[in-house]
Amino acid sequence: MDRPELALNQLHAFAVLAEELHFGRAAERLGVAQPPLSQQIRRLEERVGHRLFVRGPGRVALTAAGEELLPAARRALDEVAAGLAAARRVAAGEAGRLRIGFAASLAPTVLPELLRSFRAGRPGVELELRELTTAPQVAALREHAIDVGLMREPPQDPELVVEALWSEGFVAVLPVGHRLAGRRAVPVAELAGESFVLLPRACGPTVHDRIVGVCREAGFEPRVAQRAVEWQTVAALVGAGLGVSLAPAGVRRLRMRGVAYRTITPDTARTGVGLVRRREDRSPLVARFAAEARALAARAGGPPGGAGQA
Known part of the structure; x- marks a missing residue:
């Protein structure tokens, strides 16, 4: 016609x-x-x-x-x-659809405030959220299944750009009846011989290796008894008495019954959260979201939000 x-x-x-x-x-x-x-x-x-x-x-x-x-x-x-x-x-970045990947441990911490701040004054923006660990987020970005990712320890990837936002230490995750749960701080060396609950390395190689490195610096190799792909599940398995864990400090906001979170000594190890986007992406929505995340990180005392090479 x-x-x-x-x-x-x-x-x-x-x-x-x-x-x-x-x-x-x-x-x-x-x-x-x-x-x-x-x-x-x-x-x-x-x-x-x-x-x-x-x-x-x-x-x-x-x-x-x-x-x-x-x-x-x-x-x-x-x-x-x-x-x-x-x-x-x-x-102008005031309408459209934005697909966001995020690490589960950010859901009870920075994610709600970031989403509220971004949505304020942008009622025309439709948000699609996907809870993914680091490696699946990277794959989703490369496949154009998400537009931006909030992930722990983003890996090196020439197709992606990373902005460092927050960093935090680690805590010990213990059953409430554990022999060390009554202490204010737990020496990592005293976890030698314990059964550990950890993420599979494939889900987040860098943060996994950092936790293993903390144990090695304390003189032992962690004996992994259980693995879980989300920190909430890790904490739940610890609460069920299946082992102990080391996790990013923000995980302690997961109020799990039967779980105690304790600072560790030494506490020099850090883990970072980055905002990751495709290098060629020129979406105004992605740029606006990155700006909001950068501003939130600055208010929270995070690292400067300059763009870095992934």
Whole structure:
């Protein structure tokens, strides 16, 4: 089916003249002289193949063809105006859809405040959240399944750009009845010989290796009895008495029954959270979200939000 080739300025001129029914007033509203207005109407009539207006001394009226065209012309102009407004909102980062991957341990800590801050004043933005560990987030970014990721210890990847946001130490995760749970701080060396509950290395190689490194610096190799892909599950298994764990300090906000969180000594090891996006991505929404995350990190005393090479 052939689409009619109608110029928007002709439809606009037609709609204004249909409202005014006076060439002089219509030309004044349009900011043109009467001859150019008459030419636009004539070209539109030639395209339609019928007169749209009856012209008489001191009088202009719509023909039957004009009456039929007017609602469609108004709808077309309204749709174009709405489309332009929507495009401007998307280009300004105020509308559209943003797909966010996030580490589960951020859900009870920084994520709610970040989402509230980002959504304020942006009711037109649709957020799609996916809870993923580090390696699946990287894969989702590369496959364009998410637009931005909040992950622990983002790996080296030439296709991605990382902004360091927060860093934190580690805590011991213990069953409440554990022999060390009554202490304010737990020497890591005293966890030697314990059964550990850890994330699989494939889910987050760097943070996994950092935890193992903390144990090795204390003189032992952790004996892993159970593995779980989310920190909430790690804590739940610890609470069930299946072992102990070392976890990023933010995990202690997971209020799990039967679980005690204790600072460790020495407490020099740190783990970082980064915002990660595709290097070629120029989405205004991603840029706005990154700016909000950067501002939140600055308020919370996190590292400067300069972009780094992943």
